[in-house]
Amino acid sequence: MKLRARRLSLPLVLSVSLLAACGGKSEEELMASAKTALQQQDAKTATIELKNLLQKNPSSPEGRFLLGKALLDSGDLASAEIELRRALEYKHPQEQVLPLLVQVMLSQGQLKKVLSDYGSTRLADKSAQAALDAQLSAAALGTGDKDRARQLADAAVAGDPGSEQASLAQARILSSQQAFDQAVQRLDELLKTHPKSVNALLFKAQLQLRALNQPAEATKTFQQLLAVRPDQFDAHDALLSLALARNDVEAARQQLAAMKKAGVPGGRSALLEAKVEMAAGNYSRAKELVQALRRGAPEHLGLLSMAAMAEARLGNYSEAEALSAKAVQLAPQSSQLRYQHAQALIKLRQPAKALAALKPLLDSSSKDSEALALAGQASMLLGEQKQAEDFFKRASALRPEDQRYRAALAIGQLGRGGSGEAALSELSSIAATEKGTGVDLALISALAGRRDYAGALKAIEGLERKQPDSVDVPLLRGRVQLAQGNLTEARKSFDIVLKKDPKMLLAVGGLVTIDVNEKKPDQARTRLEAYIKDNPKNSQALRALAELDAQLGKPHDQILKTLNEAVRVDPNDAMAREMLLDVLLAGRDAKLTLSTAQAAVAAIPNNVELLERLARAQLAAGENGQALSTFGKITSLMPESGVGQLGTAGVQIINKDYQAAQRELKKLLDVKPDDLQGRAMAIQVELQLKRPQEALALAKDLQTRHPKAAAGYLAEGVVQQELGATEPALAAMRKALSLEQPGEAPLRLHALLRKARRAAEADSFAEGWLKSHPEDTTFGLYLADLALASGDYPGAEKHYRALLAKRQDLVGALNNMAWLLSVQKKPGALDYAQKALALAPEQPAIMDTYASALAAEGQSKKALEVQRQVVQLSPEVPTYRLALARYLLAAGEKAPARQELQQLSKLGKGFPQQDEVNKLLAEANR
Structure with a gap:
């Protein structure tokens, strides 16, 4: 009986299993349940139901599409992209899939890929095409192509005038034109018909916060957004950040708790938790949270930035520099990431690298006060006192409302001429009461820039009282003493630095400068070589040796060998690669130069300085088409810098395609109307197009925009010469000559006098100019070459x-x-x-x-x-x-x-x- 019972048990078990299976939800039921969950904004339930459905039917097109939508709603962008692409493979209608897929790609920063993959796609459904055009407009705007973005936004409105996506596209265009109030007004109109539009509420709040500086209004809009969508991450992030900006850590913790209660996925909430812990001073915990998140997303920009910040707060500046360098490489257009990288480099006492990192933010029209202030600090450490003072003045003029308002005012007064004693007194008073050292550095810079070395040394004593153990104090003291010409005391100061920190290359550099000034070049080289022997992987030291060898006139091959070694020991040292390419570009081996430039860009892909050198190498090798492509890439990476547009126009001028150059320069000057080099090039193009009157108008405009720059007057001189107007040409050249930096004015004036057969006047001018400007080797070389050419x-x-x-x-x-x-x-x-x-x-x-x-x-x-x-x-x-x-x-x-x-x-x-x-x-x- 027992045996029989056992035999009966197997079919009984099977029956139970089959009944259980029959009792589960059908495919249709799972689909209906998932759709209901999505309508109720319950992405978690929808995801579970859809995954169960796909176990039954893995090739369900609608199942894949809805799962992609659910994953998008829950913030899992990578998985959402996979599912949406599968939905396309299984032939789910493009009209439904593509707008969501493009949204996912945009959220992941795949702007160029969106435009290349779907820029020419045409959908049968007008509304879907309008939605796609609106998203393509956002992608074009993100890459800096404002004309295309505007055309696509217009197409979206034409295709579906009342749609949410089209209205958002219009608002984005208005925002790109700095018409922020109009953009908010357009969003308000949209919200009347779509009051629960998450995208409209989010964009409006972001404009109120970042563009209009209305934190109170932005807070209300973010709260309105959370009432519609309680798990909306960006709103929680912004409200938490606003609390942290007020130093209200408790309010930030409450916002974090509300976000977790709303069901925001753990990874995203962990990121904000790391922010809170950072603000609370719990840097180790913040680092731990970020490290865990980075395992799944090693190249996530926000996580890289957070990780670098945590390392910096913990004093691990080398790690902070490496992390921030990677972040800048991934997003070279980000100002914030460049600040972070520069700060780490300044802490590591690598000011030259810090200035290189900030360079794209530091053109003559820069309005970036943070970048200018950091550049001032870096210049101070380099001993470039005048440059440091200029950076500090510009930064202060831009931010008079900063907590260092009095300091800004004082620095501004120093820049207006006069004795400046009252301003210096004001700065000294601020430095004495401020806990931070920023004003001390500005004061030291101002005094040293005015050659008040005794005052600068006294200001350094004030800094020393705040930071008695800081290695910066003897370093700055040595720099000032070096500028003062007090080589003996400067040597003592740099020696003190090296006792505190034997690896401090800036101090070694100071001693090298002293050696050179004392006519001891061999001692200078020996000093650097000894440092390199102890620090063989220090590429900065190798760069310094190459610079010294160039200064001493050492053989070309020796300099190349040193720079190649610098690249070998630190392949990520962009400055070493730049220096190597500069030396090669001055030579004749175009093939070697090109291959070296290509290797540099392969190692550090998005570095604009290296890309610019690659373009020059391509030009030298006769690859003009490739150079155009490279300059185009620079434009896409940093559309606001103008470097790419200038390079493109330059190649088009070489190709004698002056009409194309004219169009490129117009694009540049629309964005940067005060760009001096761009306007000078535009004048050159007009002359090539035989339009001297237009060139003259541009030259006059350049003078108005840059009255202290010689370029406008030199350009007028060239144009007047072209028109045969000798006296106006001479007058323009003489005006350029009177400026602080006359550029080529002495050469051009002398040449014009000779051409006008006024040889005696030319000779008299040359003699007088050389007597009053004995350091002008350019003019001296011009006169020597002229004499040689004439047989004298x-x-x-x-x-x-x-x-x-x-x-x-x-x-x-x-x-x-x-x-x-x-x-x-x-x-x-x-x-x-x-x-x-x-x-x-x-x-x-x-x-x-x-x-x-x-x-x-x-x-x-x-x-x-x-x-x-x-x-x-x-x-x-x-x-x-x-x-x-x-x-x-x-x-x-x-x-x-x-x-x-x-x-x-x-x-x-x-x-x-x-x-x-x-x-x-x-x-x-x-």
Whole structure:
């Protein structure tokens, strides 16, 4: 009986299982339940029901679509994108899927991909197409293409005038035009017909908070949004952030609790919890929360920023710098991320890198007070006192309402001229009462900038009382003493720094500067090499060594080797790669330069400085189309900087496509009307298009916008010259000459006087200018080259000797001096030629002069060897072949000399030295 019972148990169990299965929800029931949950904004229940449905029917198109919608509502964007793409694969209608899929992609920052994948998509349903056009408008706006964004917004309105998406697109366009009040008004109109529009309420609140600076109104709108959608993360985030901005940590905790109660997913609530813990000073807990979140999203910008902030608060500045550098690489257009990166670099005493990080935010028209203030701090650490003072003044002028209002006012007074004693007294008073050190730094900068070194040293004593153990104090003291010329005391200060922190490269740099000033270059190099030996992976030290070697005129190959090592030890050091490319761009190896630039951009993809150098390398290699593409990428990364547009216009000018250049410059000047370089280039284009009157109008406009810049007056001088108006041209040049930075005005004025046959006046001007501006090597080099070109060898030699007495790194002067001495059969030619070649190896013109100097010294065999290399590098230059033929004949090699001369003979009248060719050819045939 027991055996029989056991046998009966199996079918009984099966029956129970089948009954249970039959009792579960059907596919239709699960679908209906999920739809009800979505209507009730219960994304969690909808997700469960839909996953159960898809277990029964994995290829259900509607199931995939609704699951994507539920996941989007719950904030799981990555999973939502997967499900929506599957819905498309299973042929769910595009009209339903694409607007949601594009929304997901936009939320993840995939702006370019949205435009490339769906920019030309056309949907049969008008309303769906309008929704898609509205989202494409948002993507175009995000990439900086305002014209396309406006066209798409208009298309959305035309397709579905009363739709939520179309109205939102219009509001975004108004916001991009700085018409914030009108944008809010448009959103209010939308909310009358769609009072529960989450997107409209969110956008309105964000405009009130960020654009209109109306925190009270924004708070009400965010609360209204939460009444409609209690789990809306952005509203909770904003209200919590507003509480933290008031230093009301308790209110922030209450908001956090409300958010958790509303059912916001754990990952998002953990991010805000980390913010609260950060504000409460619980940095370790904040770090722990963020680290857990980053495991699932290692490249999430918000998490990277939070992680960097936590590390900085804990004093782990190296980790903070690495994290913020990665964030900037992912989003180079973000000002906040650049501030964070610069702050970490300043803490690490790497001010040059900090300035490089801030560079895109620091053009002459910058209104970014935070970036300017950080740049002031970095410049202080570099010892650039005048530059630091300028940054501090500009920052203060922009933020007079800041808590350092009195300091801002004082700094502004310093900038208006006069003795500035009252302003300095005010700054001293503020510095004495302020707990922070920002005003102290501004005061030190102001005093040092005015060369009041005694006052600056006294201000440093005040800083020392606040931070007695800070390594910054002796470092700043050493910088001021160095500027003062007190090398002995500066050396003592830098030594103190190194006792506190032996790895402080800025102090080593100070000592190197002292060594150079004391005419001890070998000691300077030894000092840096010793530091590098102890810190072999410090790319900044290697960069410093390369800079020193360039200053000392060391061989080109040695500098390249050092910079390549800097890149090897720190592949993420963008400045090392920039310096390496700058050296290569000055050479002739276009192929090596291009491959090096490509490797740099591959290692650090979105670095605008490296991309700009890649574009230049592409131009040097003749890849103009690729250069245009690279400048276009720069524009998409940083549309407001103008770098990409200027580069694009420059390539179009090279291509002689002046109409295209004109259009590109118009786009630039619409966004940045005061861009000096852009306006100067626009004038050049107008001249090329034979529109001198338009060019003149642009030049006058440039003068109005930048009255202290020489560019506008120089441009007018060129245009007036084009019009044949000599006196107005001279007047414009003289106006440029009177400015603090006259640029090319001395050269242009002198050239114009000579062209007007006023030689005596030109000579008098040149003599007077050199006497009053002995440091102007550019003008001195111009006069020397002019004398050389006119055959005035004694005059040219006089100018070149005067220049080289001041600077030994002027390659052109060294080369021309060598040539002059060689043709005049004077001693010293070879020495000058060797110095020029060391600074610029593999430059055919330099090598040609070197060969002639060797020949003049009787070293004919070596001269022949060098000249063969010259012809190999530049086979298209006939004068190089003629020199080679001479050296071949001198060496008795008539057959190869004859070959070279026969090639030159085929050039006919195209080569004006045919008489010498015929004479040498006759000699070769004898």
